[in-house]
Amino acid sequence: MPLSAYLIMSAILFSIGVVGVLIRRSPLVIFMSIELMLNAVNLSFVAFSKFLDTADGQMFVFLVLTVAAAEVVVGLAIIVSIFRTRRTIDVDEMNALRG
Amino acid sequence: MLNLSLWVLLFPLLGFLILGLVGRMMSRAVILTVAWGACGLAFLFATMSFFSMLGTTPASARTVDQVVYTWVNSGSLHITFGQLFDPLSATMLMVVTGVGLLIHIYSAGYMEHDPGFWRFFSFLNFFIFAMVLLVTADNFLFLLVGWALVGLASFLLIGFWYQRQAAVAAAQKALVINVIGDFGLLLAIFLIFNSFGSLNYHDVFGMLGSATAGSATITAICLLLFVACAAKSAQLPLYMWLPDAMEGPTPVSALIHAATMVTAGVYLVARTSPLFEQAPIALNTVAAIGGATALFAATIALFQFDIKRVLAYSTISQLGYMFMSEGVHNYSGGIFHLTTHAYFKALLFLGAGAVIHALSDEQDIRQMGGLRSRLPITFWTFLIAALAISGIPPFAGFWSKDEILSSLLVQATNTGNLWFYILWGTGLLTAALTAFYMFRLLLGIFMGDYRGSEYIHEAPPVMTVPLIVLAVLSVVGGFVGSFGLIGLARWQPLANFLAPLFATVHAPEVSLGWEWTSTALSIGLAVLGILSAWVLYRKGFAYKENRNPLYQLVLHKYYVDEALSLFIVQPVLALGRAATRWLEGGVLDGGSRNLALLLHGTSALLRRLQTGYVRNYALAILLGAVLIIVYYAVRG
Amino acid sequence: MTSTLVIQISFFVLAIASTASALGVIIFKNAVHSALSLILTLLFLALFYLQLGAMFIAIVQILIYAGAIMVLFLFVVTMLAPDASESEVRDPLRWQRIIAGVLGVALVGALSYLLFTGVATQSIVTTAGVNSLSHMVDTRGNIEAFGLALFHGFAFPFEVTSLLIVVAILGALVFGRRT
Numbered sequence: 078m079p080l081s082a083y084l085i086m087s088a089i090l091f092s093i094g095v096v097g098v099l100i101r102r103s104p105l106v107i108f109m110s111i112e113l114m115l116n117a118v119n120l121s122f123v124a125f126s127k128f129l130d131t132a133d134g135q136m137f138v139f140l141v142l143t144v145a146a147a148e149v150v151v152g153l154a155i156i157v158s159i160f161r162t163r164r165t166i167d168v169d170e171m172n173a174l175r176g
Numbered sequence: 177m178l179n180l181s182l183w184v185l186l187f188p189l190l191g192f193l194i195l196g197l198v199g200r201m202m203s204r205a206v207i208l209t210v211a212w213g214a215c216g217l218a219f220l221f222a223t224m225s226f227f228s229m230l231g232t233t234p235a236s237a238r239t240v241d242q243v244v245y246t247w248v249n250s251g252s253l254h255i256t257f258g259q260l261f262d263p264l265s266a267t268m269l270m271v272v273t274g275v276g277l278l279i280h281i282y283s284a285g286y287m288e289h290d291p292g293f294w295r296f297f298s299f300l301n302f303f304i305f306a307m308v309l310l311v312t313a314d315n316f317l318f319l320l321v322g323w324a325l326v327g328l329a330s331f332l333l334i335g336f337w338y339q340r341q342a343a344v345a346a347a348q349k350a351l352v353i354n355v356i357g358d359f360g361l362l363l364a365i366f367l368i369f370n371s372f373g374s375l376n377y378h379d380v381f382g383m384l385g386s387a388t389a390g391s392a393t394i395t396a397i398c399l400l401l402f403v404a405c406a407a408k409s410a411q412l413p414l415y416m417w418l419p420d421a422m423e424g425p426t427p428v429s430a431l432i433h434a435a436t437m438v439t440a441g442v443y444l445v446a447r448t449s450p451l452f453e454q455a456p457i458a459l460n461t462v463a464a465i466g467g468a469t470a471l472f473a474a475t476i477a478l479f480q481f482d483i484k485r486v487l488a489y490s491t492i493s494q495l496g497y498m499f500m501s502e503g504v505h506n507y508s509g510g511i512f513h514l515t516t517h518a519y520f521k522a523l524l525f526l527g528a529g530a531v532i533h534a535l536s537d538e539q540d541i542r543q544m545g546g547l548r549s550r551l552p553i554t555f556w557t558f559l560i561a562a563l564a565i566s567g568i569p570p571f572a573g574f575w576s577k578d579e580i581l582s583s584l585l586v587q588a589t590n591t592g593n594l595w596f597y598i599l600w601g602t603g604l605l606t607a608a609l610t611a612f613y614m615f616r617l618l619l620g621i622f623m624g625d626y627r628g629s630e631y632i633h634e635a636p637p638v639m640t641v642p643l644i645v646l647a648v649l650s651v652v653g654g655f656v657g658s659f660g661l662i663g664l665a666r667w668q669p670l671a672n673f674l675a676p677l678f679a680t681v682h683a684p685e686v687s688l689g690w691e692w693t694s695t696a697l698s699i700g701l702a703v704l705g706i707l708s709a710w711v712l713y714r715k716g717f718a719y720k721e722n723r724n725p726l727y728q729l730v731l732h733k734y735y736v737d738e739a740l741s742l743f744i745v746q747p748v749l750a751l752g753r754a755a756t757r758w759l760e761g762g763v764l765d766g767g768s769r770n771l772a773l774l775l776h777g778t779s780a781l782l783r784r785l786q787t788g789y790v791r792n793y794a795l796a797i798l799l800g801a802v803l804i805i806v807y808y809a810v811r812g
Numbered sequence: 813m814t815s816t817l818v819i820q821i822s823f824f825v826l827a828i829a830s831t832a833s834a835l836g837v838i839i840f841k842n843a844v845h846s847a848l849s850l851i852l853t854l855l856f857l858a859l860f861y862l863q864l865g866a867m868f869i870a871i872v873q874i875l876i877y878a879g880a881i882m883v884l885f886l887f888v889v890t891m892l893a894p895d896a897s898e899s900e901v902r903d904p905l906r907w908q909r910i911i912a913g914v915l916g917v918a919l920v921g922a923l924s925y926l927l928f929t930g931v932a933t934q935s936i937v938t939t940a941g942v943n944s945l946s947h948m949v950d951t952r953g954n955i956e957a958f959g960l961a962l963f964h965g966f967a968f969p970f971e972v973t974s975l976l977i978v979v980a981i982l983g984a985l986v987f988g989r990r991t
Contacts, residue, residue, distance in 0.1 A: 078823045081927045083864070086827050088923040090834050090853075092916040097838030099795050099912035102903065105843050105889050109850045112881070113834055116857050119869075127864040130944040132961030136969075138869050139962065142876055143973045147980030149881050153888045154987035160892050169904060172788025795908055795915075802915050805922045809929075 083124035090117035104156050104166050108149065115145050178228035179240050180221035181261045184269055185308045187218045191301035199294030208284050211297035215280045215304055219273035226266045235676045238263055241314050241378060252373055260314035260377060264677045267511060267670075268311040268443055271518045275435040276304045278642040282526050283427040285639035286533055290425075296336060300431065303329035307436050311443055316365045316375040319444070323361055323404065326440060327354035330432050334424040346420035353417040357407025364400035367393060381450040389454045398451050398458030401444060402465070409441030409495045412469045416736065418492055422484040426529030429484060434491050434521035439514045442498045446507045449678055453505070463503020464595075467602040470496025474609040476734065478616070482539050483528050486617050490565065491521055493606060497580050500603060504596070506583035507678050508671040512656075513576035515670075519653045520564040520573055523646035527558040530635040530643065531621055541620045548622040550632045553640045555622050557647040562618045564650040566611035567702045574699075575654030577607060581698050582691040589690055600694070607698050611705030619713035822863065830856035843889045851882045867954040 090113060097110030119138045126134025160166050191214025199207055229238050239262040248255040280300060287296050306329050310322030327350075335347025365375065371393050372380045388394055405411070410418035410433075421433050432438070445452060445462060452459050470493045477489035494517050501509040532539055534551055548555045564571035567578065581603050588596035634640070656670045732738070833856060836849035854877045861870035903909075948957035962970060 078819060082823065082827075083860070084927050085920075085924050086830070086860070088920050088927075089827075089831055092920045093831070093834040093838060095798055095919065096912045096916040099791055099798065099915075100905075100909045101838060102791075103843055105885065105892070106838070106846050109837050109846055109885065112850065112877075113837060113853065116854060116877070119873075120857060120860055123861050123864050123866045123869060126866065126945065130946050132945050132948070132958060133965070135866050135869050135958060136962060136966045138866070139872070140966075140969060140973060142872060143977060146876060146881055147976050149884060150980045151983045151987070153884060154984040157888065157892070158987045166892055168790050171790065789905055791905060791908060795912060798912070798915050798919070802919050802922065805919065805926070809922045809925045 080124055080128045084121050087117045087121040087124070090114075090120065102167050102169055104159075104168050107168065108152055108156075112145060112149070115141055178225050179242060179259075179261050180225045181259045181265070181269065181308075181312050182242065182244065183221045184218045184225070184273060185259070185305065185312060187214045187221070188301045188305035188308065190214060192298050192305055195294055195298030195301060199298050202294060204293060207294050207297055211301055212277070212280055212284075214301050215273065215277045218304060218308065219277045222266070222269040222273045225261065226270055229261075229263065229266050230673075235263075238676065243314075253369075255315065255317050255375060257318055258314035258376075259312045261312065262677065263673050264443070264446060264511065265311050267515065267674065268439075269308065271439070271515050272304065272307045272311065272436045275518050275522050275646075276300075276307075276431060278645055279427050279431045279435070279522065279526070282430075282529070282639050282642040283425075285636045286427050286529055287425060292336065296333075296425070299329060299332045299336065300427075303333065303432065303437070307440070310440055314377055316368060316377070316380075319447075320358070320361055320365060323408065323440065324358050326408070326437050327351060327358060330354065330421065330437055333428040333432060334421045336424055336428065340423065343423040346417070346423040350417040350421050353407050353414050356414060357404040360400045360403030360407070364397050364404065367397045367400065371397070377447070384450050384454055390456065391454075394451060395455040395457050398448070398455040399461065401448055401451070402458060402462055405441030405444050405462075405499075406465065407441075408444075409438045409499070410469075410492045411441070411465050411495065411499060412472060415469065415473065415492050416740065419485050419488040422482070422488050426484065426525060426532055429488070430522045430525030430529065433488060434525050435518040438491060438495055439498075439518065442495065442502065442510050442514050445499070445502045446511055446677070449502075449507050452502075459503055459505070460595075461503075462499050463599060466496045466499025466501075466503055467599045468496070469493070470500065470606045471602050471609075472496075472734075474606045474613065477613045478609060481541050483531065483541050483544075483617060483621065484525070484539055486541075486613060487521070487524050487528060490524075490610065490613065491517075493610065494521065494565070497577065497603065497606070500599060501580040501583060504583055504587040504599075506580065508674040509576070509579045509583055511674060512670050513580055515656075516564070516572035516576040516650070516653050519646055519649040520561040520571075523557055523561040523643060523650055524565065526639070526643055526646065527554050527561060530554045530639055533635055533639070534632050541617065544621045545624040546622070547632065551622075551634050553634065553643060557640075557643040558618060558622070560647045560650050562614040564654075566614055566706060567607055567698055568611075568706075569699065570651070570654070572650050572652070572654035578691075578695050578698060581607070582694040585690050585694045604694075604697055604701055608701035608705040611702040612709050615706045615709035616713050619709060623713065624715050819863065822859075826856055826859055826863070830860070844886065847882060847885050847889055850885075851878050854878050854882070865949070865954075868958045 094110045094112075094114035094117060097113065098107050101107055101110065119141055122134040122137045122141070124134075126132060126138075156166055159171070163170065191210050194210050195202075195207060199210075202210070232238050239260070241258055241260050243256045243258040245257040246254070247257055280297070283296065283300065287293055290296060303326070306322055306325035308322075310319060310326055313319040313322055331347045331351040331354075334350050335344050337343045338347075368380060369375055372383050374380055374383075384394075403414075407414040418433055418438065422429050424432075452462070473489040473492035473496065477486050477493065480486045480489065494513070498510040498513050498517070501507075501513060531544070531547065531551065531554060534547070534554075535544065538544070560571065564573035567574045569575075581600065584596065584600040584603055588600050635643075830853050833849050833852040837846045837853060840846045840849060854873060858870040858873040858878075861867075861873060945957060945961075948960065952960070
């Protein structure tokens with residue numbers, strides 16, 4: 078398979094993640110969508126690694142994995158503490174910025 | 177040569193600061209110690225410096241420029257704070273601190289019961305400080321500083337009784353007109369710096385030469401300087417503030433509006449005489465304005481009822497004499513009249529103050545009369561002052577006035593110009609009018625029967641002693657002046673003393689014959705004026721309604737105030753009201769209100785964008801990202 | 813069947829399957845279903861990695877993502893919202909769904925267009941030297957090649973990663989603490 082096939086696959090998954098962020102109201106699902114986006118990028122990294130024949134892409138994937146893990150840990154902690162104070166986690170309720 | 181002029185400057189400043197900061201908490205005795213001490217030390221140091229200067233020969237060594245501090249040193253602009261101590265500033269210092277000290281002493285009695293005692297003396301010290309700064313500055317910039325501070329001091333002192341509407345209005349009037357003068361001085365300074373690249377007197381005068389003589393720039397500088405002088409010295413057409421300034425306490429009138437402040441203009445013309453010598457047009461203007469003012473003010477003084485107003489107009493008139501003298505190159509004559517006038521005008525004001533004090537603030541001549549026996553010291557000193565101002569020999573005013581009149585006549589005969597004859601005639605006529613209105617005032621106050629109802633008491637010694645000192649000065653003060661009446665070598669110590677200052681002046685040759693003519697005429701006219709007053713007011717002042725339109729015209733001071741009100745004040749007020757309504761209410765307020773409405777409406781629309789939904793913002797981010805990518809895709 | 817054909821078929825099967833499961837993540841109303849769908853997607857991605865020869869990454873993907881992170885997700889989902897569904901209130905931003913969909917399609921389209929027409933992807937030169945990945949994999953084995961690359965070229969980022977994880981743990985502790 079050519080490189081572009083994997084990249085297009087990556088683009089499709091990334092777009093699905095973006096759309097998920099935009100249409101879902103549950104922060105948990107939004108987080109899942111973000112994970113989807115990260116993984117879409119990972120796919121292109123691995124594909125580049127394969128087609129450029131260097132290990133650098135895989136290194137990046139490894140780092141992205143750690144960052145994603147850390148991000149999920151902190152993000153879920155934030156969601157839990159928000160739920161504790163507001164008894165809801167609907168992102169639409171978090172509208173302190175409303176004009 | 178001993179030069180203590182810096183201390184002369186510093187002591188009044190120190191006194192002002194002490195009184196201004198902690199005077200409120202001081203007892204009267206302490207206040208007087210500080211105020212008298214500051215002024216007295218200033219006078220003492222001025223005197224020491226003065227006599228040290230007298231002992232210095234040759235005369236060229238008598239000028240010292242003491243640079244204290246370099247303020248600005250930027251490119252071609254060098255401004256230093258320096259003190260110029262030369263015969264002219266020494267003379268002025270003597271007058272300012274000497275007469276100032278007497279008035280300080282007198283005020284202790286006059287202001288005894290005033291709640292603003294400490295404020296009054298702190299202002300007096302401030303005034304002395306400003307005036308000393310004015311006369312000792314060695315460059316035009318600090319001259320301007322002193323000039324403006326003197327204006328400020330007069331504002332504070334005229335408006336001293338700030339609870340009185342009239343006093344506040346008078347103070348504002350004085351300040352506004354003074355600021356017109358300050359503006360003229362400022363423009364003149366700009367022009368001077370533009371043309372000479374320096375503001376120091378010495379540098380500027382050193383650059384004058386035949387090349388600059390009569391140039392339009394010099395003429396403009398001199399005319400602008402004279403605008404400043406006219407405002408400060410109450411010459412036509414900027415004289416209006418001085419009569420109104422009589423709203424201040426009487427010692428203030430004596431200090432500021434007779435003896436010292438108004439002489440600043442005379443001083444400035446003398447100081448910048450090298451410039452004026454190169455601008456004959458400006459010098460003729462000075463003479464003409466001086467003559468017109470002298471006559472104009474003297475006629476108004478004829479029929480006033482307020483004794484301080486009579487004196488105020490007489491001051492304006494006498495200042496006119498000084499400018500006439502300077503206008504015909506006789507600068508030392510102007511300074512001479514300045515000093516003698518300081519003695520007898522201060523005496524007149526302080527005497528008037530004693531009368532007002534005795535009558536519990538009555539100032540109307542129609543409510544007086546018959547005070548000769550009740551206020552003997554005041555009467556005799558007032559009489560001396562009246563004789564002095566009328567130009568009766570051997571009193572001080574005679575010598576200085578005679579000097580001026582004769583130099584006017586000499587100028588007329590030398591040039592053969594009709595206008596100078598007219599000027600001389602104006603001077604003579606004014607002398608007669610002066611004698612008349614002064615004796616009208618004197619007889620009205622002291623002769624006849626007392627018409628008022630107040631309890632009368634002679635002033636305390638603290639007030640009468642200054643009167644006596646000034647009376648002595650009014651008698652002997654003229655002997656330092658010049659006269660060549662006896663046909664021998666001319667006796668002119670003051671003129672010789674000041675001569676180094678006026679080395680560039682082309683004084684006309686004096687002919688003794690013409691001097692005698694002028695002298696005889698002026699004495700004769702003065703006696704005529706006194707006699708007419710005696711005939712009319714021998715029995716005291718009797719007021720009669722007079723419907724004569726000419727009389728009414730003069731009585732109402734030529735309706736100048738009314739005309740000003742009609743043609744300047746009312747239109748400006750109307751303009752202001754219209755501006756309030758239309759410009760401010762309509763254009764400015766309306767404009768800003770509409771602007772606010774516009775912004776409010778726009779923001780009401782725009783804030784719809786801030787929905788508070790995080791997902792909306794994320795959508796915006798995605799939209800931007802997609803647009804960027806699409807842009808690259810389309811661009812290829 | 814040639815191996816190329818096998819690879820092509822498996823690619824398309826995986827592509828369709830992962831796209832479908834990814835759509836499931838954002839379409840299912842129940843957050844638990846979304847999470848399970850995401851796990852599926854991640855597994856499909858691991859298969860992609862295997863196909864691309866990234867054996868270590870594929871294993872780590874399954875271990876960390878599917879094993880650790882998604883368990884954490886499920887744990888939080890079940891803890892916060894027992895029925896794990898979105899609120900009954902009608903979505904105030906329904907119109908955004910259409911726009912988001914259009915923009916998503918536009919994004920895919922634009923990116924694909926760039927991929928097919930862009931110069932960058934066509935001029936890739938594979939450098940088959942001794943340091944190349946395929947050479948290392950051939951001589952040392954897959955995991956060892958990865959480890960060598962990680963600790964030779966990326967030792968410092970790797971160490972920084974540990975710092976990042978410590979910070980994340982501390983952050984989670986701070987947020988999770990009951991005040």
